Amino acid sequence: MRWLERIAERMMLKARAEGKLSGLEGEGKPLPQRHEPETGEAIGFRIMAEAGVLPEEIVLKKRIDGERTALAGIPEGAERDAALARIADLEMRRAIAIEARRRFMKS
Numbered sequence: 142m143r144w145l146e147r148i149a150e151r152m153m154l155k156a157r158a159e160g161k162l163s164g165l166e167g168e169g170k171p172l173p174q175r176h177e178p179e180t181g182e183a184i185g186f187r188i189m190a191e192a193g194v195l196p197e198e199i200v201l202k203k204r205i206d207g208e209r210t211a212l213a214g215i216p217e218g219a220e221r222d223a224a225l226a227r228i229a230d231l232e233m234r235r236a237i238a239i240e241a242r243r244r245f246m247k248s
Contacts, residue, residue, distance in 0.1 A: 181246045198242065201235040 156162050189196055208228045215221045 182242075185242070185246060196238070196242065198235050198238040201231055201238060205231045205235065 153162070162168070186196065205228060208224060208231060212221065212224045212228065215224055
């Protein structure tokens with residue numbers, strides 16, 4: 142555990158020992174799982190959103206979703222194979238964009 146998690150854990154144990162956590166709504170149930178992005182990632186996405194810019198990976202995901210929707214109506218054959226190749230290319234480009242963002246955010 143990181144230091145902040147240890148402090149939070151101690152505070153919760155103290156509150157439980159003092160009886161401050163009994164009778165609360167949801168008592169005994171697990172907390173809902175939430176994925177919280179890394180601090181740098183969240184800041185980067187917020188800055189882009191405020192500037193009205195979509196990250197390349199989001200643009201590519203939208204294009205992939207559109208290609209997959211179109212693929213559903215294409216019968217077997219050369220045209221379907223070409224559509225599958227376009228989707229594979231877009232997925233590769235999206236993976237590259239995600240990896241580039243992650244590497245940029247690390248440095």
